[in-house]
Amino acid sequence: MARKKAVAKKKAVDFTLLLATILLVFIGIIMVFSSSWPEGMKDFNNGYFFLRKQLIASAIGLVGLLFFMNFDYRVLNKMSRLIYGLSALSGLLIFSPLGVSLKGARRWINLGFTTFMPSDAIKIGSIIFFASFLAKKKDDIATLKKGTIPALIIIGFSCGLIYIQKDLGTTITLAGTLMCMFFIAGMKMSHLFSLIIAAFLLLIKAITGEEHAYRRRRITAFLDPFANKLDEGWQAVQSLYALGSGGLFGLGLGKSRQKFFYIPEPYNDFIFSIIGEELGFLGSLTVIMLFLLLVWRGIRIALNIDDLFGCLLATGIVSLVAIQSLIHIAVVTSSIPTTGITLPFVSYGGTSLMFYMSAIGILLNISRHTDLDRS
CATH class of the missing domain: 1.20.58 (Methane Monooxygenase Hydroxylase; Chain G, domain 1)
Structure with missing residues (x-):
C-alpha cells in the first residue's frame, strides 16, 4: 500500500521540455542525413554512413535520457x-x-x-x-x-x-x-x-600568442570574410551563401548546393547553414524557437525547484545548451569568428548527442520535484 502511494505521488516530467528535445533530435537526424550524403558517398561509398551512426547515437541517447529521467538527481550530489x-x-x-x-x-x-x-x-x-x-x-x-x-x-x-x-x-x-x-x-x-x-x-x-597565429587569422577573416574568401574566410563566406540562397522557404529538403564540398563537414560545425539553405528562414526560425522553448522550460525548472543543488544543476545544463547554441548560430551567420562548435542535439556527433540527451534526462528528473505547470 505504501509503495502504491509513493508511485502515485511521483510527478510527471515537463512534457514541453521533452517534446522540444525530441523534435530537435529528429530534425538533427534528418539534416545530418541530408548534409552528409555527398561526403558519405565520396569517402565511404555509402550515403547512409553518417545517418546510421547518428541513429545509433540517438537510440543510446534516448536510453540515457529515459534512465536519468527516472534516476533521482539528488544521488548525483553524493556521486x-x-x-x-x-x-x-x-x-x-x-x-x-x-x-x-x-x-x-x-x-x-x-x-x-x-x-x-x-x-x-x-x-x-x-x-x-x-x-x-x-x-x-x-x-x-x-x-x-x-x-x-x-x-x-x-x-x-x-x-x-x-x-x-x-x-x-x-x-x-x-x-x-x-x-x-x-x-x-x-x-x-x-x-x-x-x-x-x-x-x-x-x-x-x-x-x-605566437603559437596561435591561426586564431588571429580567423579574427582578421571575420572582420572582412569576403576579402579572405579563398583562405580563412572560406567557411564563413560559403555559410552566408547558403543562408542567403535559402530565402524564406528554402531550396527544399536535400537540395542544398553548399553541402557538395563547399562547406567542410556541413553536417557538423555548420549544420545550421544547411538548415537555412534547405528549409529557409522559416525552418531556421523553427529550430531557434525550439531552443528558446527548451531554455525557457529549463529556466522555469531552475526557478521552481526548492533544492539549491537542483537549481544550480538545472542552471548549468540550461546555460550549456544556450551558450553553445548561441555560439554555433553566431558562427554560421558570421557574427563572431569561426570556431568549431556543434549545435546541440542537431549536429552530427555521437558523444555530444548522448551526453546532451542524458543531461536533458537529468533536467527532466529535476522537473519531477517542482510544482511546475507541465502542460
Whole structure:
C-alpha cells in the first residue's frame, strides 16, 4: 500500500521540455542525413554512413535520457566527486596511447570500436561537481577565500582540461556555463567584474600568442570574410551563401548546393547553414524557437525547484545548451569568428548527442520535484 502511494505521488516530467528535445533530435537526424550524403558517398561509398551512426547515437541517447529521467538527481550530489574525477581522467587519456589526433587536433580517445570525445564528459561532469560545490558552500560564496578562489580553481582546472586539447571554443562555452552557475549561486559583484577583466586578458593572451597565429587569422577573416574568401574566410563566406540562397522557404529538403564540398563537414560545425539553405528562414526560425522553448522550460525548472543543488544543476545544463547554441548560430551567420562548435542535439556527433540527451534526462528528473505547470 505504501509503495502504491509513493508511485502515485511521483510527478510527471515537463512534457514541453521533452517534446522540444525530441523534435530537435529528429530534425538533427534528418539534416545530418541530408548534409552528409555527398561526403558519405565520396569517402565511404555509402550515403547512409553518417545517418546510421547518428541513429545509433540517438537510440543510446534516448536510453540515457529515459534512465536519468527516472534516476533521482539528488544521488548525483553524493556521486559528484567520482563523476568529476572520471570525466577529468577521460580528458587526460588523450595524452595516453589511446589518444588520437584527427583533423589537426588531439581531442579523441580510440576505444577500438569507436572514438570518444572527452570534452563532452568534462562539460557535464564539471557542471555536476560545481553545482555540488556551490550548494555546499552557499554561506561562503560571496567570500574571497572560501568562495571565489576555490570556485576559480575548479573553473580553471575544468576549462584547462579542454584548453590543452586546443579547443578554445569549447573552453569559452564551459567557462561561460560555470560562471553563470557561480553568478546564480550568489557571487560578489565586485569579484564578477574582476573576473570579467581577467577573462578578457586571458582571451587576448590565447589569441596573441605566437603559437596561435591561426586564431588571429580567423579574427582578421571575420572582420572582412569576403576579402579572405579563398583562405580563412572560406567557411564563413560559403555559410552566408547558403543562408542567403535559402530565402524564406528554402531550396527544399536535400537540395542544398553548399553541402557538395563547399562547406567542410556541413553536417557538423555548420549544420545550421544547411538548415537555412534547405528549409529557409522559416525552418531556421523553427529550430531557434525550439531552443528558446527548451531554455525557457529549463529556466522555469531552475526557478521552481526548492533544492539549491537542483537549481544550480538545472542552471548549468540550461546555460550549456544556450551558450553553445548561441555560439554555433553566431558562427554560421558570421557574427563572431569561426570556431568549431556543434549545435546541440542537431549536429552530427555521437558523444555530444548522448551526453546532451542524458543531461536533458537529468533536467527532466529535476522537473519531477517542482510544482511546475507541465502542460
